[in-house]
Amino acid sequence: MKHLLPIMFLIPLSLFSQSFSADKDAWIWSMPAARNINFGKPNAQNSGLHNVLRAESWQWQANRDDTIRFLIHFPIDTIPVQDIDSAFLYLNFYANPNFTKQVGRNAFRIHFITEAWQETQVTWANQPAFDNLLYVEGATSQNDTQSYRLDITQLLKSPNQQQATGFLIKLSTEIPFAGLSFASREHSQPSLHPKLVVHGPSGIGIKEINESKIEFNNPIQEELQLKATGGVPKEILILDSQGRKVYQGTLDNTLNINTSEWAIGRYYMWINGEQHALVKL
Helix, strand or coil, X not given: CCCCCCHHHHEEEECCEEEEECCEEEEEECCCCCCCCCCCCCCCCCCCHHHEEEEEEEEEECCEEEEEEEEEECCCCCXXXXXXXXXXXXXXXXXXXXXXXXXXXXXXXXXXXXXXXXCCCCCCCCCCCEEEEEEEEECCCCCCCCCEEEECHHHHCCHHHHHCCCEEEEECCCCCCEEEEEECCCCCCHHHCCEEEEECCEEEXXXXXXXXXXXXXXXXXXXXXXXXXXXXXXEEEEEECCCCEEEEEEECCEEEEECCCCCCEEEEEEECCEEEEEEEC
């Protein structure tokens, strides 16, 4: 039987939601003339290419495949695995003029790096080892300027998280011709910088938003019921576990959303920009 419980027992409460900026990133290139060049910081050899992150497989010379990968690190070492409910990596499109955009069969993988590396020193020749067995995969791009929001929860909840020294991003199949290009942390527009958002586990409690109280049923089955007490109207956005929008609307006092056709699994609901985890049974 479906019903709204008293607010004290009803409301999922995210214990924290924290955004991290990358504190180092670089890309590495297998081309013989570039395999010893560092693309993490500006220098005389890289012509300002430090403001981009690339993953690519190309033929810059006939019959020789050249590969590009990139590395990135976020300062999340102090977050215990048990305190992570979900985590999303944001990579925003940017390509240097006359360089490759999002092109080809460019599905890619995100791996843990397992050795130390330095942003100002890493090259293809001295690249650190990475875990080739555990990874998250990003889908082939749908257009040549696509940005990505990637669910990397399974990586950060892995016991290996505390020992990892960052992420290595590479094409799933490093065969020409395919590529990806994103803004690095040195890009002049901060809004394009890579970002990692970590959400804490859901709990039960009272949550006040804009001087109002929100109550809703969780887990959900046939219907999601929301009720607000006081405050201004609230914007509601719900995404599935793949980041696809399943609902967007406004909550004034009460709102009933038909969820009967939603797939069983995890969903993420934003109320005025604040995230809550939902489970559909």
